Every structure is written in C-alpha cells, then in structure tokens.
Amino acid sequence: xxxxxxxxxxxxxxxxxxxxxxxxxxxxxxxxxxxxxxxxxxxxxxxxxxxxxxxxxxxxxxxxxxxxxxxxxxxxxxxxxx
Numbered sequence: 001x002x003x004x005x006x007x008x009x010x011x012x013x014x015x016x017x018x019x020x021x022x023x024x025x026x027x028x029x030x031x032x033x034x035x036x037x038x039x040x041x042x043x044x045x046x047x048x049x050x051x052x053x054x055x056x057x058x059x060x061x062x063x064x065x066x067x068x069x070x071x072x073x074x075x076x077x078x079x080x081x082x
Contacts, residue, residue: 013079
C-alpha cells in the first residue's frame with residue numbers, strides 16, 4: 001500500500017480535515033496556536049506536504065473540538081461514498 005499523501009483516500013482525508021476546520025470557524029493560524037506550532041505545520045498537512053499520524057490527528061481534533069471517534073466515523077462515510 002503506498003504511503004503517499006497524494007492517493008485518492010488521503011486527498012479526501014485532507015479535504016475533509018480542511019472542511020472540518022472551516023466549519024469550526026477557525027483559521028490555520030488559530031489551529032496552529034492551539035497546537036503550539038507554526039501556521040505552516042497546519043498548511044503542510046492540509047496540502048499533503050506532511051503526513052499525519054493518529055496521535056497528531058487526535059491533537060488536531062481536540063483543537064477543532066470534534067471527538068476523534070466522530071471525526072473518524074464521518075471520514076469513513078465520506079471515503080465509502082467516493
């Protein structure tokens with residue numbers, strides 16, 4: 001299985017992550033501040049330059065105020081549709 005950030009599923013994941021951030025009404029800079037990182041960190045995972053692991057995703061979900069389980073459930077539905 002390729003580990004690329006440019007597979008169809010990973011592209012859908014990145015798009016979903018970006019849409020959840022926007023639905024939360026947060027900018028990349030605001031999420032970065034909540035995570036204690038630079039804005040470029042958020043930009044890089046949203047564009048696919050940086051691949052996230054589950055621990056990082058959990059921290060991001062906390063910053064977005066969405067439970068990790070709810071995020072995964074919604075993502076799975078989106079991936080299954082496409």
